[in-house]
Amino acid sequence: MTKNKSVLEWIQKIKNIVNPKNMVWIDGSEEQLENLRKQACMNGEIIKLNQEKLPGCYLRRTNPNDVARTESRTFICTKTKEAAGPTNNWWDPEFAYNKLYGIAKDSYKGKTMYIIPYSMGIPNSPFSKIGIEITDSIYTVLNMAIMTRVGKDIIDALSDSNNWVRGLHASCNIDEENRYVCHFPEDNTIISVNSCYGGNVLLGKKCFALRIASYQAEKENWLAEHMLILGVQNPKGEIKYICAAFPSACGKTNLAMLIPPEIYKKKGYKIWCIGDDIAWLRIGKDGRLWAINPENGFFGVAPGTSKKSNPNALQTASSNTIFTNVVQNLDDNTVWWEGLDNNPPENALDWKGNPWNGKISNEKGAHPNSRFTSPTKNCPCLGKEFENPEGVPISAIIFGGRRQHTIPLVYETFDWNHGVFTGSIISSESTAASTGKVGVLTHNPMAMMPFCGYNMGKYFAHWIKMGELLGNKAPKIFNVNWFKTDKNGNFMWPGFGENLRVIEWILNRCEGKVSAKETPIGFVPLLEDINLQESGVSKETLKDLLEIDMKLWHQETEDIENFYKKFDNCLPKQLQHEFDKLKKRLKK
Numbered sequence: 001m002t003k004n005k006s007v008l009e010w011i012q013k014i015k016n017i018v019n020p021k022n023m024v025w026i027d028g029s030e031e032q033l034e035n036l037r038k039q040a041c042m043n044g045e046i047i048k049l050n051q052e053k054l055p056g057c058y059l060r061r062t063n064p065n066d067v068a069r070t071e072s073r074t075f076i077c078t079k080t081k082e083a084a085g086p087t088n089n090w091w092d093p094e095f096a097y098n099k100l101y102g103i104a105k106d107s108y109k110g111k112t113m114y115i116i117p118y119s120m121g122i123p124n125s126p127f128s129k130i131g132i133e134i135t136d137s138i139y140t141v142l143n144m145a146i147m148t149r150v151g152k153d154i155i156d157a158l159s160d161s162n163n164w165v166r167g168l169h170a171s172c173n174i175d176e177e178n179r180y181v182c183h184f185p186e187d188n189t190i191i192s193v194n195s196c197y198g199g200n201v202l203l204g205k206k207c208f209a210l211r212i213a214s215y216q217a218e219k220e221n222w223l224a225e226h227m228l229i230l231g232v233q234n235p236k237g238e239i240k241y242i243c244a245a246f247p248s249a250c251g252k253t254n255l256a257m258l259i260p261p262e263i264y265k266k267k268g269y270k271i272w273c274i275g276d277d278i279a280w281l282r283i284g285k286d287g288r289l290w291a292i293n294p295e296n297g298f299f300g301v302a303p304g305t306s307k308k309s310n311p312n313a314l315q316t317a318s319s320n321t322i323f324t325n326v327v328q329n330l331d332d333n334t335v336w337w338e339g340l341d342n343n344p345p346e347n348a349l350d351w352k353g354n355p356w357n358g359k360i361s362n363e364k365g366a367h368p369n370s371r372f373t374s375p376t377k378n379c380p381c382l383g384k385e386f387e388n389p390e391g392v393p394i395s396a397i398i399f400g401g402r403r404q405h406t407i408p409l410v411y412e413t414f415d416w417n418h419g420v421f422t423g424s425i426i427s428s429e430s431t432a433a434s435t436g437k438v439g440v441l442t443h444n445p446m447a448m449m450p451f452c453g454y455n456m457g458k459y460f461a462h463w464i465k466m467g468e469l470l471g472n473k474a475p476k477i478f479n480v481n482w483f484k485t486d487k488n489g490n491f492m493w494p495g496f497g498e499n500l501r502v503i504e505w506i507l508n509r510c511e512g513k514v515s516a517k518e519t520p521i522g523f524v525p526l527l528e529d530i531n532l533q534e535s536g537v538s539k540e541t542l543k544d545l546l547e548i549d550m551k552l553w554h555q556e557t558e559d560i561e562n563f564y565k566k567f568d569n570c571l572p573k574q575l576q577h578e579f580d581k582l583k584k585r586l587k588k
Ligand code: GTP
Pocket: 246, 247, 248, 249, 250, 251, 252, 253, 254, 255, 276, 277, 299, 300, 301, 303, 304, 305, 309, 433, 482, 483, 491, 494, 495, 496, 499
């Protein structure tokens, strides 16, 4: 497949450790993938679904102990602990290599070693980066073939370069106590053992495109972010692009594929999805910020996805898709999950493979973090700029989280550094995307807490530096919260497609078309500037959604104070300054 010395040497080294029966290069051909699907069906790794109703679709049930990312077992392995910073788990690289190679030793015995050459971004574009993942799991191969660009042309594009990311995945025996996802940013290497769950083993995604890439981006003056990329086409036909960073399972895929409310559709608004999870952002020739989506597929949350909430996602996941940990309807061999419709199957298997009757069971049929893996090209609203190697110019950056209180529906930050500060203080209620308790308020700066591959204090400083480089071409930064609840615990804002109403205000602000009310935390909309026509939301509710509760914000500052203590002397002085200014404004 290749003569590249660095590649061949590394493969030989790993082969000696894991000791496989044989070795197969993934060439990206449909013929090879189809053979692998057949094999995986035979060995029980995946189940073929109803090919008339769900062409090209398969189901996978993971080990019940292996259903989400394991942040407590995710490590950044740099020579010094300081380089990993105060928010990452750190291991000494030599210790980590020894430990992981020990666990992976002989673990491929009797198995095939699959070698996957893949590109994050469009091959041969100056913005893309190449990785090679070794795995013993066909499920992983098939997912990688959807999520990334895989095959022989990638290894050809690499030629004799040593600039590629090494990734070793060993399923071992899915032992929770020996599960580790380790990153060695200083030597472009990722090792993941004892898992077969998405974010832990699709090494191009969070491990490479965020953790390793963020480390590289700091050195090369760009940004690797946990962000969706969305194009909003107005009735005049102009398209403006925005990026939004929300923590896992907080609405990126849904916002990226939203369907405009009827009145917007009638006016001629259209939405184009460029990406739903990861953005690589660089300063373009024109000095503006440009974004590409380095992925080639969606790894989306299934529960809650319906014809009503996200028809584009549903359409995307109706062919050539791998479903993980959803319900299998035995009557017609299709799939189901909570929130799909009000008609759960009676004759079904739950995500663990146990008999399940959705009409009478008190238990959930699908795992809350069950997912679909689908090709981007399935998405009915995929923007054609998805294939543009230069990416799209970004007009606004949006931060957000899942907050019942305190954070208003939307506000605009005063300037770039205030925007960076606002990103740095994101807190969000934890979700099923990561193991641990759900609903716990957790700090998650820029939605990157679990994904920053180096010292987060230095990451903040890098954001500030990017603002300096962008100067007056920097996009405006906003904060949103779709998840504010009323006293009965119900969401006050309808969300989903209706979020376009907020995006419209954001774009109007970017173009200087509307004024706003200045508050201690930033600019909030005037009530008349959010279009509520046919939204079902009253002016009173909007007022509550935009309210800034001083008491809650004082509590918030105490919480920020504690969080910032973590960073000690690595917190940039600009952020401390922004924090002091906020406290002063709140006292007035
Ligand atoms: P990851 O893939 O884990 O990064 O998640 P994500 O950020 O893409 O989240 P996603 O869009 O898949 O949404 C996660 C959950 O939040 C789903 O159950 C959605 O139904 C729900 N959700 C998304 N957008 C909204 C919204 O605007 N309002 C409300 N109330 N719920 C939403």
